[in-house]
Amino acid sequence: MGRQPCCDKVGLKKGPWTAEEDKKLICFILTNGQYCWRAVPKLAGLLRCGKSCRLRWTNYLRPDLKRGLLSEYEEKMVIDLHAQLGNRWSKIASHLPGRTDNEIKNHWNTHIKKKLKKMGIDPITHKPLPNATEQTQNQPNQQQLHQPLEEEQNQQPLQVDFDPKVDPSKEPEISLESSTTSTEARGEDQIIATPQFDTMELNQLVNNGFCTDEVPIIEPNEILMPCAPSSSSTSSSSSSNSTNILQDLQLPDFEWCCDYSDSSLIINNNNHEDKNSNNSAMALWDDDDFISKLNWLINEDDDSDGNQVFDGSLTQFSRMVTDSESWAFGLF
DNA sequence: AAGCGCATCAACCGCGGTTTT
DNA sequence: GAAAACCGCGGTTGATGCGCT
Numbered sequence: 367m368g369r370q371p372c373c374d375k376v377g378l379k380k381g382p383w384t385a386e387e388d389k390k391l392i393c394f395i396l397t398n399g400q401y402c403w404r405a406v407p408k409l410a411g412l413l414r415c416g417k418s419c420r421l422r423w424t425n426y427l428r429p430d431l432k433r434g435l436l437s438e439y440e441e442k443m444v445i446d447l448h449a450q451l452g453n454r455w456s457k458i459a460s461h462l463p464g465r466t467d468n469e470i471k472n473h474w475n476t477h478i479k480k481k482l483k484k485m486g487i488d489p490i491t492h493k494p495l496p497n498a499t500e501q502t503q504n505q506p507n508q509q510q511l512h513q514p515l516e517e518e519q520n521q522q523p524l525q526v527d528f529d530p531k532v533d534p535s536k537e538p539e540i541s542l543e544s545s546t547t548s549t550e551a552r553g554e555d556q557i558i559a560t561p562q563f564d565t566m567e568l569n570q571l572v573n574n575g576f577c578t579d580e581v582p583i584i585e586p587n588e589i590l591m592p593c594a595p596s597s598s599s600t601s602s603s604s605s606s607n608s609t610n611i612l613q614d615l616q617l618p619d620f621e622w623c624c625d626y627s628d629s630s631l632i633i634n635n636n637n638h639e640d641k642n643s644n645n646s647a648m649a650l651w652d653d654d655d656f657i658s659k660l661n662w663l664i665n666e667d668d669d670s671d672g673n674q675v676f677d678g679s680l681t682q683f684s685r686m687v688t689d690s691e692s693w694a695f696g697l698f
Numbered sequence: 699a700a701g702c703g704c705a706t707c708a709a710c711c712g713c714g715g716t717t718t719t
Numbered sequence: 720g721a722a723a724a725c726c727g728c729g730g731t732t733g734a735t736g737c738g739c740t
Contacts, residue, residue: 418729455728468709
């Protein structure tokens with residue numbers, strides 16, 4: 367005999383998640399962390415399968431998600447990584463903090479594919495389309511941009527280090543020299559997350575194929591959003607467009623951080639002096655007022671079935687998670 | 699204002715590899 | 720070792736929104 371089924375699929379809810387479901391899932395993960403997914407629906411009081419919960423969390427509710435269109439640089443990264451990895455969206459996503467495989471996949475299919483085709487580039491092979499040679503004469507040599515995987519891997523690629531200490535408002539510097547100081551873990555799928563073309567080609571690509579008017583740039587520094595109630599925050603016009611719902615709530619300053627090395631999710635209070643230090647540093651909560659507010663937010667509208675009474679102080683949880691839009695809809 | 703078509707993206711489905719019994 | 724469930728991934732779908740006529 368094998369295992370017992372994780373859940374009885376009869377009677378499970380499908381389709382779009384409601385704010386209430388989001389809230390339940392968030393509360394559960396707040397209290398338990400990312401737990402065995404098959405147990406989550408039952409324990410969280412959700413009529414969903416664990417798979418659906420995991421998907422909802424990873425693609426939508428995770429607080430470290432960066433919402434909004436991909437920036438130019440992210441698009442370039444995606445294109446280059448796709449040239450190296452193909453449709454391995456999760457691997458590509460792992461090089462783009464705050465982005466999910468689903469998001470990248472969607473963006474590829476809806477935006478990048480079209481742009482590449484428009485440029486006369488085959489989005490699958492990353493080579494000029496056969497019938498587009500004329501069109502590509504004015505374009506950068508795409509075979510230079512994206513060489514076949516085997517060739518690329520035998521070369522010392524250009525390299526971009528995602529160093530959190532580097533001013534995030536600037537795009538990562540592209541080194542034209544090979545480097546052995548990559549900060550990323552070396553693994554089987556280690557890909558130097560670097561566009562395989564030089565800066566001139568990059569500029570050509572940007573100027574010829576990527577209209578900056580089309581893609582609002584989200585700078586890396588917007589991943590970690592300073593949440594001081596900004597007088598001119600354009601994102602405050604709509605909660606649904608907000609990068610972080612807590613901005614909308616105008617709670618005390620903090621920023622979401624994420625230690626991508628082990629996927630730990632943390633909240634980093636913006637008041638900390640060391641906020642620019644390595645993201646892997648576990649931030650502590652020292653704003654009792656903020657904590658009490660969050661406690662109140664969660665407890666204020668507790669589930670009537672009592673499954674998710676969030677009766678502990680948030681300070682006891684090392685991994686804090688929350689969501690943007692669902693908080694807006696679910697808690698208010 | 700209504701109808702239509704297109705674009706977007708959240709969510710589902712199915713598969714393959716891994717883990718557990 | 721086999722069987723069955725779990726998990727994660729990639730492909731696809733369908734609901735919704737938006738722009739155009």
